[in-house]
Amino acid sequence: MTTHREEERPATAVAxxxxxxxxxxxxxxxxxxxxxxxxxxxxAVIDQARGMVMAMxxxxxxxxxxxxxxxxxxxxIKLRDVAAALVATTDxxxxxxxxxxxxxxxxxxxxxxxxx
Numbered sequence: 622m623t624t625h626r627e628e629e630r631p632a633t634a635v636a637x638x639x640x641x642x643x644x645x646x647x648x649x650x651x652x653x654x655x656x657x658x659x660x661x662x663x664x665a666v667i668d669q670a671r672g673m674v675m676a677m678x679x680x681x682x683x684x685x686x687x688x689x690x691x692x693x694x695x696x697x698i699k700l701r702d703v704a705a706a707l708v709a710t711t712d713x714x715x716x717x718x719x720x721x722x723x724x725x726x727x728x729x730x731x732x733x734x735x736x737x
Contacts, residue, residue, distance in 0.1 A: 663701045670704035673711075678728050680735075688731060692723045 674685035693700040
C-alpha cells in the first residue's frame with residue numbers, strides 16, 4: 622500500500638521536469654527572436670547600401686550585392702559594417718578610407734566589365 626506522499630513524489634518530479642523543459646524552450650525562443658530581430662535590421666541596412674550602389678553605378682541588384690561582398694572581403698570587414706558605413710554617409714558621416722578606396726576600385730572594375 623502506498624501513501625499519499627509517495628504518490629505525490631513522481632507527480633512532482635514530472636511537473637519539475639516539464640517546467641524545466643518549458644523554461645529551456647522559452648530561453649531558446651527568446652534567443653532566436655533576438656537573433657531574427659538583429660538580422661532584420663542588418664538586412665535593411667544592407668538593402669539600403671545595395672540601393673545606393675545601384676544608384677552610383679547603374680547595375681542590377683545582384684551586381685550591387687556582389688560588389689558589396691567584394692568590398693567586405695577585400696577590407697576584411699563584415700558586410701553589415703560596410704553597408705552601415707555606406708548608409709551613414711547619407712547623414713554626413715565620412716566613409717572610412719579603406720572602404721572608400723576599395724569601393725572606388727570595385728566601381729571601376731564594374732564599369733570596366735560593362736564597357737568590355
